[in-house]
Amino acid sequence: MDEPLHIASLLVHARPELLAAVKANLRLLPGLELHQESPLGKMVVVLEAVHENQILERIEQISNVPGVLNAALIYHELLDPAGDVE
Template sequence: MDDEVHIASFIVHHRPDALASIEQLVAKTPGAEIAARDTGRCILLHECGGTRELLACMDAVQATPGVVGVSLVYHHAEPQSTLSDILQPHPEEEGRL
C-alpha cells in the first residue's frame, strides 16, 4: 500500500501572549508552519504522513497554554505516488480557467 500525504490547515485562536509558545511548538514539528498571524489567531499549515500525526499536532497546539481553540479548516489526503503525476487538462476543458 502507498504511503499517504496529508495536507491540512487549521485556525488557532489564542491569547496574544501565547503566540511565542505556538511558534516554538511549530518550529519543532516537522511539516508544520504558521501561514498567517493576527492578534489572537493564526493559521497553521501541516503536511504529514497520516491522520495520527495531524491529530497529534492539533492536540499539542490545543494543549499549549493560552490557546483557546483549534479548528480544522481543510484536510486533503492522497497517495504519495500521485504527487509526481503530471496532470493533463481534459480536452473539453482546455483553454478554460
C-alpha cells in the same frame, strides 16, 4: 513522493498577550508551518504528515500548548502518489 501525504490547515486562536510564546512553541512541532497571524491571536497553521493519526496527534498537541484557546481543522487533503501524473 513515494507514500501518501496528508496536508491539513488549521485556525489556531491564542491569547494575544501570549502570541509570541505560542508561536515559539508551535515552531518546535515537526511538520508544522505558520502562515498568517493577527494581533488578536489568530494564526493559520499548515500541517504535513504521512499518516492521518499524526495530524490528529499534532492538533491535540497544539490544543495543549499554554495560551492556545482553540485549534480548529479547516481543511484536510490526502495527496496520493498513485494519482500523480508524471
